[in-house]
Amino acid sequence: MSTSQRLRFWIANRFVMIVAILVLVYLFLPVAYTFVFSFNNYKKSNIQWNPEGSPTLDHWKNPFGPPGIKDALLTSLGVGAIATLVATVLGTLLAFALVRHDFRGKGAGNILVFVPMATPEIVLGASLLTIFVQGFNQVGLTLGFWTIVIAHIMFCLSFVVVTVKARLQSLDPRLEEAAQDLYAGPGGTFWRVTFPLVLPGIVSAALLSFSLSFDDFIITNFVSGDATTFPKFVYVSYLRGIPAEANVIGFSLFVIAVLLVIAGQVVGSRRRSPA
Amino acid sequence: MSALAHIGGSTSGSAPAAQPTPTKRGKVAYLLLLPGVLWLIVFFVVPLVQLFTVSLQSKFPGYPGYYYRDVNFGNYLTAVVDYWPHFARSLLYAGLATLLAFILAYPLAYAMAFKAGKWRGVMMICVIAPFFTSFILRTIAWRQILSDDGWIASALNALHLLPGGHITETWVAVVAGLTYNFLPFMVLPIYASLERADPKIIEAGGDLYANGLTTFRTVTLPMSMPGVLAGTLLTFIPAAGDYVNAELLGSDISTKMVGNGIESQFFRVVDGYPTAAALSFTLMAAILALVFLYVRKYGTEELL
Known part of the structure; x- marks a missing residue:
């Protein structure tokens, strides 16, 4: 085999993998740009790299310097935490009902859960805005933190149901039968067998909820009034020039999230292996 | 972290349970x-109904910002007549982005399912x-990457391959942004359905047809169809309703999508509510x- 033939064979054999890696590079390219531009020594706008100023660490030294950025981040974290908690509890209950119970209107229930996911965000945002403005303000609910929370719970709920449902459906019912054969009561079976088995699905659902809520812009922009979340802060300041501190925070969150995910993987696999 | 894979898994059909799950009544x-x-x-059904009634309201003449309850389908006529180019762009851009995302996502999902081995978790x-990293920040990064003095535009300009001289402010940038933003939603469901497929069947297909393309078309692709279906829906629907990419990457007029129209009617036009709702x-x-036509053509009943 000549060298060129061997090269061609090598490439053909790994072609899919090479394309896959290129696609991953494509996925990471903007993240890399966000990182690089956090060192930009810009004067007016952080959109263009300033070739005159040497790269600076200033933005990393005081990421909460620009007015409003800290409040925006805290709002996002607060909304994310509350929305995740409520959506995970409500969604898990719904998933149990839809998988483990027979009742009238089950089909309708499944559709009610599916349709919000098939509705464009802008329609969800627009409809919530009309009802908040034309109805709920009469009971004292004005646009702000709590309307964002309500909206986020609504769109996270369907994703929680779908995630937990998938986990429940893949459980082997024989495990619960075995528990009952061993004289566990219904409560004992649930808390000592069913729940621990479903827990990874619930944790995934919570993580998914938090990341959906934290990164949401379109719905938030419709229902937030004067309140500002981190994505809204970035979007609004785009016209005036986004402070590089936003890049610092965005990239740091990325690093923290990746570390948490890796830690979760390691703990998860350790817990699995001795058992 | 496998949460998104679960979505794919479940929208693309229920995971194989060892036995039918027992259900209780009561x-x-x-x-x-x-x-x-x-x-x-x-917070979903009632607001939609409310939005529908708003879409039929009429303006109080002489009182800007006031409407009365009506059955005024004229708002829909205004919406379609004034905004048909926006609709056309939304569907076209979203369709293109979905197709591109499919082309990029499939090799990645395939490599993760069959070639990655111990690297699977890392790739995930x-x-x-x-x-x-906030999607707004990443979209702005695309503006920087595609900007006129960026390396892509400069290289294309040097080769005289860029008519007009810009990538940003054109539909190409908007479609690129949409493709990028929703790509993971295409990858994960396809991966979830390929992961469940038996690689031996694909090998057998390879033995039978001995042609990579035929094997792919007749064996691999049909096996991953539930995932492809879920992925296209999860990409197309948000892409068609998006306005952020058109706002940040597109131009002032010629690349606006329906989302931009809805947003500006809501926030920047007095009396815009009924039109925005319509x-x-x-x-x-x-x-x-x-979606209905598409699912009927390619779908399975497991989608719900």
Whole structure:
């Protein structure tokens, strides 16, 4: 085999993998740009790299310097935490009902859960805005933190149901039968067998909820009034020039999230292996 | 972190259970359902109904910002007549982005399912990780990457391959942004359905047809169809309703999508509420109709 033939064979054999890696590079390219531009020594706008100023660490030294950025981040974290908690509890209950119970209107229930996911965000945002403005303000609910929370719970709920449902459906019912054969009561079976088995699905659902809520812009922009979340802060300041501190925070969150995910993987696999 | 894979897994058909799950009858079900269903009714169904009534309201002549209850389908006429180019762009851009995302996502999902081995977990993290940098920041990064003095535009300009001289402010940038933003939603469901497929069947297909392309078309692709279906829906629907990419990457007029129209009617036009509502409903109807046709052609009943 000549060298060129061997090269061609090598490439053909790994072609899919090479394309896959290129696609991953494509996925990471903007993240890399966000990182690089956090060192930009810009004067007016952080959109263009300033070739005159040497790269600076200033933005990393005081990421909460620009007015409003800290409040925006805290709002996002607060909304994310509350929305995740409520959506995970409500969604898990719904998933149990839809998988483990027979009742009238089950089909309708499944559709009610599916349709919000098939509705464009802008329609969800627009409809919530009309009802908040034309109805709920009469009971004292004005646009702000709590309307964002309500909206986020609504769109996270369907994703929680779908995630937990998938986990429940893949459980082997024989495990619960075995528990009952061993004289566990219904409560004992649930808390000592069913729940621990479903827990990874619930944790995934919570993580998914938090990341959906934290990164949401379109719905938030419709229902937030004067309140500002981190994505809204970035979007609004785009016209005036986004402070590089936003890049610092965005990239740091990325690093923290990746570390948490890796830690979760390691703990998860350790817990699995001795058992 | 496998949360998104679960979505793919479940929208693309239920995971194979060892035995049918036992179901119970009784009042407990309604107690479990009540809070979640109530939330969805109050904050999803009722607002949609309200938005629909708004889309039929008429303006009070002489009182800007006031409407009265009416059955005025004229708003829909305005929406379609004034905004048909926006609708056309939304559906076209979203369709293109979905196709491109499919072309990029399939090799990645395939490599993760069959070629990655012990690197599978790492690749999975790589697909999800960019989510954690705010998508607005990443879209702005695309503006920087594609800008006129960026390396892509400069290289294309040097080769005289860029008519007009710009990438940003054109539809190409908007479609590129849409493709990028929703790519993970295409990768994960396809991966979930390929992961469940038996690689031996694909090998057998390879033995039978001995041609990579034929094997792919007749064996691999049909096996991953539930995932492809879920992925196209999860990409197309949000892409068609998006306005952020058109706002940040597109131009002032010629690349605006329906989302931009809805947003500006809501926030920047006095008396815009009924038109905005009518636009929203027309968009939803158009998407539902397309999805319905698409699912009927390719779908399985497991989708729900």
